[in-house]
Amino acid sequence: MSPADDSTPRGARARARIEVTAAIKDEARRQLAVDGAAKLSLRAVARELGMVSSALYRYFPSRDDLLTALIIDAYNSLGESAEAAHRKTAGAAPAQRWVAVCEAVRGWALGNPHEYALIYGSPVPGYSAPEATVPAASRVGLLLIGITREAYQGRGLAKPRLPAELRPEAERMTADLAPDLPPETVTTLVAAWAQLYGLIGFELFGQFKRVVEDRATFFRHAVGQLAHGVGLVHGE
Amino acid sequence: MSPADDSTPRGARARARIEVTAAIKDEARRQLAVDGAAKLSLRAVARELGMVSSALYRYFPSRDDLLTALIIDAYNSLGESAEAAHRKTAGAAPAQRWVAVCEAVRGWALGNPHEYALIYGSPVPGYSAPEATVPAASRVGLLLIGITREAYQGRGLAKPRLPAELRPEAERMTADLAPDLPPETVTTLVAAWAQLYGLIGFELFGQFKRVVEDRATFFRHAVGQLAHGVGLVHGE
């Protein structure tokens, strides 16, 4: 995760530290998958690893620091799933790539519900994500921007309307996120990005219970509509 | 909250029980607003109320039961805010009512972030919402259905396209939720419902930090687009 400044760890101790750190995170991830973030216990992790709880604080100075490490890993794991779907659809139409990436995000979420809740559910109280999580957290968003850019550079796309009151904000966002795209598109894109997580969250957290049954099909259709809204669909 | 079967409590003891129960919930809500659900402590609540912790278990058999009561209250509080906005816009165009209700939901969420997180964030681990929460949880959804119905009965509305693979599910949802509306509309409506919470959740949980600044304007536009997608906007 951290950049490998010197790929040769200075000694046996440094190597051991890396291994123990990884072991702690692995065991913590295991407990996370079973019981969720709120029940993750440092003492239980240490117990399972055969070490005493106070020794664990040599590796993570607090429970929140462990959680932060897990959050960054989760963002990266999710990002890799999404990027894999993106790669696999190279050459396909932008709308299809969009749907594929969205489905990869959904699939990862369904497969790792507690990790998903950790990063996109309510943040752990009193905990605000440190700056270190930003790059990992951006990966999916960048992917969606990339797909849109590809479509735009390919043949342009239908711009949604933009009310005058939103234009300043739209131009600010555009300058920050994708200066080569029209503000109308960037605005819709950001909304679609948030809406994607609404769809996934409702499914994952049980709001669709007794409402939506064929959730995969429903999701595919909904994110297809999102792609349409962004302007990725030309034909028909 | 609970239906007043006999509005005259049988005696002084019953009255006291109601009052103590309310006091516990109030204090718990106070702590919830400050520290969030995970740090809500029965002992702290009891302490603040001048009672010993074990006495609290006469009123709520467990921490989860207290949380469930708070969840139902939160759903109802949110529902009332939304319904107030709905009433206040009686006679207005459906799209305007839609936006007003969505803004009421957002306003309530921003004003009660921890309560919002309690009901729409990641569910408390190992905790699945009991059936008792269903009616309270449905109020906002019913409102959105009502607005759409009003628009439909008024002058009909533009139906979005519906792919064949989704038609069975769309018809099932329609039969369950609003048999008098076209399946195309119901499907889009359910998606919009989830997407609304995506928009609010991203704002509330910090995902829009350094991305969207003028969030009120952005939100108004985004939910206006949702209304458009459902078919509530006729003109222009």
Added chain:
DNA sequence: TACAAAAAGAGAGCACTGCTCTTGCTTTGG
């Protein structure tokens, strides 16, 4: 190579949590 410094583990302990059980006291209803 000897040695001080840094890193790591072990254990005890503090203040807190949810929850249970027992012991008394008070209100209630037959």
Added chain:
DNA sequence: CCAAAGCAAGAGCAGTGCTCTCTTTTTGTA
């Protein structure tokens, strides 16, 4: 009137995050 039910209080259990001290082990360097 009096047993029964409801309620409060206190002690106690097992667990938590975290800190502090003490000892051992591994370092980089004089």
